[in-house]
Amino acid sequence: MAAKRRTAASPDPRTDCSREGLRKAVLDNLFYATGHAQENAARGDWYTAVAYTVRDRMLKAWVQGIERIAADGDVRCVAYLSAEFLIGPQLGANMLALGITEPMREALASLGQDLDAIVFHEPEPGLGNGGLGRLAACFMDSLATLGVPAIGYGIRYEFGMFRQAIEDGAQVELADKWLRRPFPWELPRGGQQYEVRLGGKTHMETAPDGTLRVQWTPAKTVTACAHDIPVVGHGGTHCNLLRLWRAEAVEAFDFSTFNAGEYFSSVHDKIFSETITKVLYPNDDPYQGKQLRLGQQYLFVSASLQDMLHIHHSLGKPLETFHTTFAIQLNDTHPAVAVAELMRLLVDVHGMDWDTAWSVTTQTFAYTNHTLLPEALEKWPLPLFAEVLPRHLEIVYEINRRFLESVTAAHPEDPDLARRLSLIDETSPRFVRMAHLATVGSKAVNGVAALHSELLKRDVLGDLAAFFPEKFTNVTNGVTPRRWLALCNPALAACISNRIGTRWQDHFEEEIIRLEEFADDPDFQAQWQAAKLTNKQRLTHLAKTILRVELDPAALFDVQVKRIHEYKRQHLNVLRVIALYNRLRRNPGMDFVPRAVIFGGKAAPAYYLAKQIILLVNRVAEVVNTDPAVAGRLRVAFVPNFNVRSGQVIYPAADLSQQISLAGKEASGTGNMKFGINGAVTIGTLDGANVEMRACVGEENFFLFGLTTDEVQAVQRAGYSPAAHLEGNPELAEALDQIRSGVFSRGDAGCFRPLVDNLLHRDEYLVLADFASYMDCQDRAARTYADPAAWTRMSILNVARLGMFSSDRSIREYCRNIWNVPVE
Ligand code: GL7
Structure with missing residues (x-):
């Protein structure tokens, strides 16, 4: 349904949604709600004035x-x-719901203000x-x-x-x-x-x-x-x-x-x-x-x-x-x-x-x-x-x-x-x-x-x-396609609406599937890729301004953002980054799809190992990002203070979504769905809602690895020995050894000891058991990414077939x- 707009015919200055009506209302609120004349108003005052104008409506x-x-x-x-x-x-979401984003944008432009900057200002x-x-x-x-x-x-x-x-x-x-x-x-x-x-x-x-x-x-x-x-x-x-x-x-x-x-x-x-x-x-x-x-x-x-x-x-x-x-x-x-x-x-x-x-x-x-x-x-x-x-x-x-x-x-x-x-x-x-x-x-x-x-x-x-x-x-579970596609990803939303109209915004399951028929259409693929590139540039800009890390929008954006927890296995992801780093250093001439590996998430303040994982990501980033031997091929970034607002920039920019919890631990996950409806392809285990997502998108459009829930239980019943997984896997042994010996802690060999000891002697979440399968799967993903048409087809099919993960269906x-x- 096209968003209903109250028309300019309404004489009420508090409900008028025309460009001119909004302009007057914003000025009125600027003066009467913030006590500022236009000339003296700061960004926060403009935000307040716009927010009150929207709230009135x-x-x-x-x-x-x-x-x-x-x-x-x-x-x-x-x-x-x-x-x-x-x-x-709230501001952007409410304007979207009322269908007044564009007239508001124009009204503000006529006052010399940029709507996006005001929206981004909101705490x-x-x-x-x-x-x-x-x-x-x-x-x-x-x-x-x-x-x-x-x-x-x-x-x-x-x-x-x-x-x-x-x-x-x-x-x-x-x-x-x-x-x-x-x-x-x-x-x-x-x-x-x-x-x-x-x-x-x-x-x-x-x-x-x-x-x-x-x-x-x-x-x-x-x-x-x-x-x-x-x-x-x-x-x-x-x-x-x-x-x-x-x-x-x-x-x-x-x-x-x-x-x-x-x-x-x-x-x-x-x-x-x-x-x-x-x-x-x-x-x-x-x-x-x-x-x-x-x-x-x-x-x-x-x-x-x-x-x-x-x-x-x-x-x-x-x-x-x-x-x-x-x-x-x-x-x-x-x-x-x-x-x-x-x-x-x-x-x-x-x-x-x-x-x-x-x-x-x-x-x-x-x-x-x-x-x-x-x-x-x-x-x-x-x-x-x-x-x-x-x-x-x-x-x-x-x-x-x-x-x-x-x-x-x-x-x-x-x-x-x-x-x-x-x-x-x-x-x-x-x-x-x-x-x-x-x-x-x-x-x-x-x-x-x-x-x-x-x-x-x-x-x-x-x-x-x-x-x-x-x-x-x-x-x-499901997620709202309004905030998690229409609002956060205007580039992809426009690309979708140009093909199938805007009814997907509130009839997601019914409508989004219509994209399937365009999965191989070269024009549509080109538009799809352009939208993804725009989003990757947006995230690149954010990384540069807040992290001073240079990302290359042409690289594969490989992202894991969620709370930091051992069962979610961010450390499995880091071990993989270290293994890739070692491969590149050993073999500089190798065929390698450039990657930007992006992390984000908070650890509970008293959760020691989760905090060690954050430190490890950042220390690995320090080594990798400053090593000229891998420049232009591998980058690592940890985005601080992951929250809804930064999620709205990060999900749309991802190519690959990391959903790598140990099978049987993640109840559902909803980040997996947010990535998916923004065109990221999932690499994941058979855990939580990943199982149903994979069934919907088709197994050929999902990178699966790892033990199943039943296998996990069998391994644990039989008595799991993490160290046994080092024997046949020199890459894994090397990575752990480097962490232990201080390569990623400025020579301080004690720094990551608790984390490494935990992995070697306990490894409750079977990180070492799943490592080999994860590496192979990552290699498959990289090979697919090297073929843009094949990758884009997967990306389009992921979006088209994830209609059931709208929270409208859940409700x-x-x-x-x-x-x-x-x-x-
Ligand atoms: C969680 C689950 O861990 C997560 O898998 C699920 O998607 C979410 C919503 O159902 O609920 N349970 C929980 O305590 N937190 C979650 O995110 C914090």
Whole structure:
């Protein structure tokens, strides 16, 4: 569908989308919102003026969207609960959705301003760690585009994901004070505030009607304040809501202490309360059992459920029908305490009987699991849980008591089953298992790629899946083709639209496949190559300005950007770079396809080996990039602070996408999809969504290597010996030896010892076992790249056949199979 544009016929200066109307509105906002005349305005002022101008044009749809949710009780609203929403820069995406990018560009040009520079100026809200948070943002985009009423509920962290600087090759974390400048896309909602209790004790009390009720006397109460961000769908007609909670003290001052003259202690409570939403935990995988984190989770869950109950109540519907008003999706277990909180609100606060409340609860929730790493499954130590949420622990026990009764009744032959299924891990110390709570309390549980969902059922949540076979299902992830193609890759988008029109932007799966027939068309191939070259030049420019590294746009751009983690195996990639370097040095006359190997990604601050990997990449880059023997043939770059904004430059420029995690470890991956729809060909293992991507693009258009999940398990069962892989592989032995002896650490032989020792003696992620197969596959990729027509055909077919990886398809599946919500 061509983006609908409100026409110049509209006399309202706040909705007029003509070039002239936008020009006037920007000037008006420049003066009245920033207090600057045109002559004195800095880039940030222009940004603010443009942002307000765009926001004004979203408000009508926004208000209508809220009214629709609050007034139409017949349509089930989706509530997407997520501790992270990595929404990325907003200005460009919102202009694209409204279809006003070009008139705005012209309006600004007439004022002597460059739209792209203003767009690039926008700081990004880093309210997420990586794939999980970005998925939530893609899903919000698709929900709005498909016209499904939805609210995303999350946390308004004052400090988002840390900014990564690289100093002398090593990662340094800097605080991300993203709210330093006002964020024009949010509206604080004074009317939406809820009290959230923490800690304290419970006791029984007789209610006025004579029944016994549990009373919870908290140690602390904080206020959760709503901040709303609009999420406008493509075409601008439908707008949903992202509601993020900020913690505030109930009273800013304790007046009794204040009056007693203790000024400093009187503000103590304010500081404690506001700490709750102060900072995002920067760990992507292994959970950290920190009290503040549980407080964050509970705060946003409780406020969100109170908000939903308030909306439900205002519709005049009985409480027993709550699940007909809302379908709540738990994005991983971070919000899983919602199961106990909804029970508490229904039973303790609203006096509903337990069985009815449980029936409402289990028809309301669904849970998405995002990991196969056992160490990443959240479990809270009982004493900590009891201290923060004493009433919820009682509720968890009662849910568990009833659940285990049903388990024992159904399976008397397996007396150990109750222990394995229990919501409480009884090993010492004892824990609450959040994935079990989420599963028992939900009507559906899904993994995020076909392989992941199978492995969940087989291994990670095997006993639960055998007990509740009807609950377990799969919804393969997707990414929005608006941000991740139309917005980030205007050159390729134009090339595509010239052939098949623009309908692919919101009917991706249906339309993009039409590119297939042009895969061998020489004209189309030439345009395709030109678009890729433009994008590679854009990245070359970025690398030059921020890294002072010269890349050659004619080289094969070979890219791995994602969180740094051993299971993702960035070190396998580095070993390969070292092996190529050695080949070139040994044999300068060899046939060699020039490569630019580009890395990016953050390591969790306490993850030592991940930080060693970053250092190694940078030290290898230092050696390779300064060695004249390989000049013009091999380059290595580490792009610091990889985030949504830099991703928008990096994905479109890639020729080869590195998706090389050990099979059975990456739940899905979504970077693989972003690269793919931008025309990169994947080199990868049979892991996560790679499996389905390969099936879609065809095995001849995918560079496959490595052990399969079953082979990995067999190797590990048989007793894996990493050192055995050195014997037949002198290239690998040499590379490890060089790292160990200080060739890449300025002669310091101790520098990378922990990393090398780990690989030689443990190698949990089978880097050495997959090395030979990876090298062979890289050679195949290089040979193919040397034939531009063959490569371009592969690139076009990758884009054409990846239609199913649009998040619109994922959301349709959630609507139909999980939420029971109508969708086109
Ligand atoms: C993740 C998975 O690791 C990743 O494979 C998946 O694509 C993503 C979205 O489903 O979720 N799980 C997780 O905890 N993080 C992820 O990126 C941080």
